[in-house]
Amino acid sequence: MTLRTRFAPSPTGFLHIGGARTALFCHLHARHYGGKTILRIEDTDRERHKQEAVDAILAGMHWLGMDPDEGPFYQSDNASRHLDVAEQLIVGERAYRCYCTKDELDQMRDEQRAKGIKPKYDGRCRNRTAPPSDDAPFVVRFLRPKVGEVVWDDKIQGEIRVRNDELDDLILVRSDGSPTYNLAVVVDDHDMGINLVIRGEDHLSNTPRQIQLFEALAWEVPEYAHMPLLHGSDGAKLSKRHGAVSVLSFRDDGFLASAVNNYLVRLGWSHGDQEIFTQEEMEQLFDVCEVGRSAAIFDSDKLLWINSHHIRDAHPEELLEELIIQLEKIEIYGVERDKLLEVIPEFQERSKTMVEMAAKVSFLFVDDLPVYDPAAAKKHMKVASLAPLTELANRLEAQPEWSLAAIEKVFKSILEAFDIKMGKLAQPVRVSLTGTATSPGIYETLYLLGREKTIARLRHGVEFLEEKAAFAT
Ligand code: GLU
DSSP: OOOEEEEOOOSSSOOBHHHHHHHHHHHHHHHHTTOEEEEEEOOOSGGGOOHHHHHHHHHHHHHTTOOOSEEEEEGGGGHHHHHHHHHHHHHTTSEEEEOOOHHHHHHHHHHHHHTTOOOOOOOTTTTOOSOSSTTOOOEEEEOOOSSSEEEEEETTTEEEEEEGGGSOOOEEEOTTSOBOHHHHHHHHHHHTTOOEEEEEGGGTTHHHHHHHHHHHTTOOOOEEEEEOOEEOTTSSBOOGGGTOSBHHHHHHTTOOHHHHHHHHHTTTOOSTTOOOOOHHHHHHHOOGGGOOSSOEEOOHHHHHHHHHHHHHHSOHHHHHHHHHHHHHHTTOOOOOHHHHHHHHHHHGGGOSSHHHHHHHHHHHHOOSOOOOOHHHHHHHOOGGGHHHHHHHHHHHHHOOOOSHHHHHHHHHHHHHHHTOOHHHHHHHHHHHHHSSSOOSOHHHHHHHHOHHHHHHHHHHHHHHHHHHHHHHO
16 A cells, blocks of 8 residues: 655645644655655635745745645645535434534533533534524534544554543534534545645644544544654744744755755654764655654754755755855856856865855955955964065966966965965965955865956955055054
8 A cells, every 4th residue: 555645734824844844754754665745735714825825835845855746735625525525424413513603602611611521512403403593504513422432553652542522523614614624634634545644743632533533434544643843942832033934044044955854854753873864865764653752842053063064965066056046145146057066065064054155155256356354364464475475476477377286386386485384375365365264275265266366366465465564664
């Protein structure tokens, strides 16, 4: 039997990190077992259905490499089927029309509370034979089994038992004629052939009700895996402050999809003490049955750490698109892809995010002369460097070939001529070329920057030092 699982978000907003984790667990488990993922947009609450929210969910899933195998399907498209099933339940005497008014229900609950009983619908319409009036509004309620219990072996939570008499006669169809969540989910899960439901622990209380419905309809009950919820590092429910923002905002902040997935997979699941997983490894190894029961904590420092590993280990081609996006944000357009592929390896070890990488490589692609970081200039742009820097510019200009070996040769000749150590030359060169005291290896920096920009920036550094020298005398 092919495993079929689904991700069923309500389109109330973007795909946030908690939703992405649910989608990821569905995706990975399905991949591991050669199953299928189905995306179902639960838009029964029509007023809440927003196309932008659906688009944002699809875009978030696409970025994370989790396009569904089937769907998106829209739950609202199945409303008439849901109502047919409700009718079928009425005919089979497993559901009934309830005409109780709001006042009646409020009074019933007040009386129950006064007697110290847990408020619950008392089933007074179960045996009603006729409506109170022809046009009396009604809801359809499920006639729950009065004895016995619902038992299921949750793949994460273990065995769960709920006595049937603890549950209410659930509303299946509202008085406006619209199907409720529990009815819609059961019908859709059945019709879509879902045999494993992976979802958040916040749905645990719905599961026994849904199982009762499956049983009343003599449909096969799917298996369930209820994932522990995600909390912020302070233990509070995840909020915007903790990162409950759109997953796409992680992209904006320079995170890689593989790193976000790797981070999310480790929230509740482990494989020995391995922390870094490629997408393929996750798909091979993940099993929802191995997810732990304790609440997961969102930790942005760890995400950053994992991201830096993924950047370091990536093939430059895998970083290209993300780098281009970040470069465009800082108004660097049209750099040749081959040039970027040459540049990326020099910066992989140095960048925790793609935003950082774009900022670090930007000096290579701007035409303007760099503005010196004051601290770097103060520390490294000393008048003593004026002569070696001038000579370096002259010799590089006279050097016909622009290769790492040729650059290295010129550098060595300057160190020898002035009898200085590499740091005394490399640091003022770095500041002159990048405006900062950090860059990849100095020969690589010159090589990547190219002859023309290197010479112009060295000459500018020389002018800076000349002014400084003039000022000092
Ligand atoms: N639509 C529900 C939600 O977004 C999920 C329902 C389910 O997985 O059964 O929370």
